[in-house]
Amino acid sequence: MRLRLIPDDTNIDFFKHAKLTFGASMVAVLLALVVWFTMGLNYGIDFRGGTTLRTQSDAPVDVAAYRTALAPLQLGDISISEVYDPASNSKKHVAMVRIQAQEGEEAATPEMISQVEGALKTVAPNIVFTSVESVGPKVSGELIQTAFLAVAASLGAILIYIWLRFEWQFSLGAVAALFHDVILTIGIFSVLQIRFDLPVIAAILTIIGYSINDTVVIFDRLRENLRKYKKRDLREVMNLSVNETLSRTLMTSGTTLLALLALLFLGGDVIRGFVFAITWGVIVGTYSSVYVAKNIVLFLGVKRDWSKKDNNTGQYANIDA
């Protein structure tokens, strides 16, 4: 008896609720953008400069006491958060202390760090500092630029690759789906105010890689079926293609999610933000491959007559998706 995520033959009409699903995606993207611009992101020091200290103590973290201890040092904006890790040893109480970039300093001075460490030791004698990281405002500015460049370059490279391998309609559809995934990921980071730092950008790029993977598999099948069934309605062929690849889509998402969930719960808090982003992206990316990318291709229409050149206006161009 084999494990089956779905029955062998499915015949789901993925366009039945196209208006609802596509509309929901649009609304979600808009909401994410609104949240991003109003609430902003909880940038880590990679992107805003400053210093973070990771503390570890056998006594529970008293955020208020830490704050009081640091107040006399007058270091400006300080944020202190306790780190919960269900998988870790309950004797370890970990907190992150973030100090803003100091006026006129490119990076934290050793004096400032030892002052902070000294102040925290007065309230928690057994405290140890398992990591101290400091990024100057100049570097953080550049890191933000590079991050945006990386995301833009990835989208651009994929736009070109898919265009070369398929058709421009596929390429636009795929990139729109990726854009959807990226914005929704940024949106969830904004809503939950999870720390947004350099590894999260790597996660977003991975999401792009994963989601395009999914989309390409469906497109590949669609291209094959379009050649096979020259007379059938584009919408029908699309549904057929998605149904045929549905088992694979879910299997792959399933195995990837299994691996990611293990990492999310057991991989420790240092990379939790990073893994969370990828996990979220795999879910959103799988959805967008099925519900976003091909709706746009359907909307744009596809050249069906592969033997003739540039007969592109397509009788299906105006089908209401």
Place this chain on the structure above:
Amino acid sequence: MLQIDLWKRVLIILTCAVGLWLALPNAFYGPVEQHNDAVKAIDVAGSTPELEAQRALWPNWMPSQLVNLGLDLRGGAHLLAEVKVADVYASRMEATWPEVRDSLRSITPVRRVEAPEGELRVRIGDAAQMAPALEAARTLARPVQTITGAGQNDIVVNGSGDIITITLSDAEKQATDERTMQQSLEIIRRRIDEVGTREPTIQRQGSDRILIQVPGIGSAAELKAIIGTTAQLTFNPVVNRGADENAAPGLGNSLLPDAESPGTFYVIETAPVVTGEELVDAQPSFDQNGRPAVSFRFDTTGARKFGTYTAENIGAPFAIVLDNKVISAPTIQSAIPGGSGIITGNFTVEESTNLAVLLRAGALPAGLTFVEERTIGPELGQDSIDAGKIATSVAFIAVLFFMWASYGLFGFFANIALIINVGMIFGLLSLIGATLTLPGIAGIVLTVGMAVDANVLIFERIREELKTAKGPARAISLGYERALSAILDANITTFIIAIILFVLGSGPVRGFAVTLGLGIVTSVFTAYFVTRLMVVFWFERRRPKTITV
């Protein structure tokens, strides 16, 4: 139909075997690491029974390259230093001033006036003499010795009214920046090697930054203290030379080893004639007979001291001492009055270049600003390794079970391929000496999840082909064939992302890009070729009439 040529079979099996063979040392990380350290130590300092015992922990004929652990896993310090390259312009101008003064003195009285940093302004007593004064000053210019700056001079001399302004030309500034960066890198490298930590990373980043990563060091502040300390370069008189490391040097003298040839020792006078602080520049050049040599220049005080000393000691050797090691002990050929001189010897061009670098490497040429620093404690690194191990194992087992439950025997083939895949990733990482970071572990876990994608594509395809009832052999071969285009497209796009991440990322993110990229290459290989080989082997033995995937 369902066939693979013999040579292809051999090639596939060999590739797997080599990959796993290379990965093997990582399974015994501790002993292999001790073995490697012992081999290095024996190489440098000779053998002791203790080191021999450590070396015996791992056989010599086995591969011993390990995956480096990144700072976030091993603990250590990371610094990004910005070199203030413009500092050097000012000191260059300082050194030019006496030359300018001396060359103009015969024409008109000169006085130095206030000028912005990196610029030299001279007021001449007689404005009418401007034209000959400019001409005289311009004779001080030397051609810039770089490929891009060819044909340009190192200084630009301008005159207006009674003021002569001298600045470095853009080509010379570029060349100077380049030299400053090389010197800084060299100095920092020497400083850190001195501390003797394992596998430090010292890399240039962009035009004026240096990335320094030192595993195992307590804190970034400690590292800064090491880099901040300037090494002492001195020029000392040589008393004699010998091979006895226990020779009594005598009062006021020191016994120092030769830096190049072990077993050679010099007795030198402890009080230096001049020190590296007084050295302005050193360049590889050639002597009058066209043999490689090193030319050097002292500042004014250094030049005076050096001139007097050399005039009095022609024919005697003197030692160039760096970090209490004699790096060279040339013989004084003639008095060197002008503060610049040339060191000849039995040099090759490469040696003279190195010596010039070493001479310049005496003191940091420019100040450093630390723009980024990170300290990761070893406990945190260990925690991350432990968590990573557990998570990877759980992920692995879950995926293996899932594949087996879904595809039965074929799933089992895919699982073997997956295990080989992870082995090969480690093998390749060891081979290229890549660094494994925490996001890199995540990359491997993600690869585990995604690697089966190719197999899922193939198996789903075989299932479909089976429905059209062409017989199992045909279905299997069609499944592999027709799934290939989707597999390639899907993996190439992900590979593009890995390249972008590698080019634009840094540190841990780059580590992630490397494992992701390698994982794509190995997973396509194992998921496609290796499973196919297994299926073919199985099919040839059993010849099943029907199959279920």
